[in-house]
Amino acid sequence: MGFETFIAMRHLTRRRKTGFISLISMISVSGVAIGVMALIVVLAVMSGFDRELKAKIVGVQPHLRIEKVDGIENVDRDIAMIRQHNIPGIVSLAPFVEGQAILRSTKNASGVLVKGIDAASEDLSLFQKSLVSGTLNFSDSVQVERKRFLLFFKKKIETRQGSIIIGENLAASLNAQVGDVINLITPIPEPENPFVPLPMHVRTWSFLVRGIYRVGMNDFDSTLALVNIEQAQKVYQMGTKVTGISMRFQNVDDAEKWKWVIAGDFSSQYFFRSWYDMNQNFFQALKVEKSVMTILLGLIILVAAFNIISTLTMVVMEKTKDIGILRALGATRMSIRKIFVMEGFSIGSLGIMLGAVMGLLLAYNLNPVADFLKKTTGLDVFPSDIYLFDRIPSEVHVPDVVTIVGFALLVAIVAGFYPAHRAANLNPVEALRYE
Secondary structure, three states, X not given: OOHHHHHHHHHHHHHHHHHHOOHHHHHHHHHHHHHHHHHXXXXXXXXXXXHHHHHHHHHHOOOXXXXXXXXXXXXXXXXXXXXXXXXXXXXXXXXXXXXXXXXXXXXXXXXXXXXXXXXXXXXOHHHHHOEEEEOOOOOOEEEEEEEEEOOOEEEEEEEEEEEEEEEHHHHHHHOOOOOOEEEEXXXXXXXXXXXXXXXXXXXXXXXXXXXXXXXXXXXXXXXXXXXXXXXXXXXXXOOOOEXXXXXXXXXXXXXXXXXXHHHOOOOOOEEEEEHHHHOHHHHHHHHHHHHHHHHHHHHHHHHHHHHHHHHHHHHHHHOHHHHHHHHHHOOOHHHHXXXXXXXXXXXXXXXXXXXXXXHHHHHHOHHHHHHHHHHHHOOOOOOHHHHOEOOOOOOXXXXXXXXXXXXXXXXXXXXXXXXXXXXXXXXXHHHHOOO
């Protein structure tokens, strides 16, 4: 290519730079930026949901549950059978009792899941870190009262109350605080009483609130109550039986592997469920939702690509004379193609950089932005009773950002192919005929 051709190409490029800041070009840049920003933020939130949900679930629920129809009678024997495998990485191996009940205070009542735990062997680290007030003390409390009988005799009466640990939302619903006494109502039938014509009897148990926790997941903070395993056995009339055995591992993914190994030592009356089994549908739905959102938001980038195509096509029509001059001076078709492909690349690169910067800033500051909107407009963009968590979870994965940027860049380059092909195929004679 001669010197004159080079000067002409630089002239065409320089003239395009003034048109680059035009409204249509800025719309194209904005379209790419919005698409990249939306994808980064949404994938960060979905990844954060996945991480936080898994952390909360495996922190509260056992990694592996071993249960038996009608309860486990000889829990020490079953635990010894499990320990024979010498499983590495076991954090805790403990019996538990579970049942439904109603908690009632002087102000309100609420249905709860009562879990009786063995505080000596159960891993309670998550609840210890999440305590809002009180302590994780499951020992019974003793109240001493002196009651007068007849005129001169007084008798000392001791009343034992169990201790209970409840979530912050449940405590707020019951208007209960540490030190308050609340009643636990169970639907367990009592021995038949011919003088009470009711098909089902209930019993009320008094419990002292010893601690209030907040794990940050609405389902647990609103419906889970912890008591001592002996108290739970007494409440649900289980004697020495337990509902099951809970296992926790250092690596939560080990639960699925060891589930099948341990199951071979037990009869068919036992059933084993890992944390993934208990929440499989939820995690699958989250995975599908993440994929669908990625596809839908990726369409924004494709729409921005059409904006780039229309912008460069208009440039080709506007610069027909300049392209004809370049071709007449000896510029090759490949050189013309490169000019417009680079134009598409420039528009896409600028939009991608802006979108990536805005997306990362927003992904790392979602909660302050949500708090600002709530404070200024009253709009709660993330209600905890709907979205399970009290804060917006966000986790930026570098591979996700690289994939988004790479996809947007590829789309921007491909968008310049058609206008570049059209410009390269212009006949210089036709382009200069009426000039």
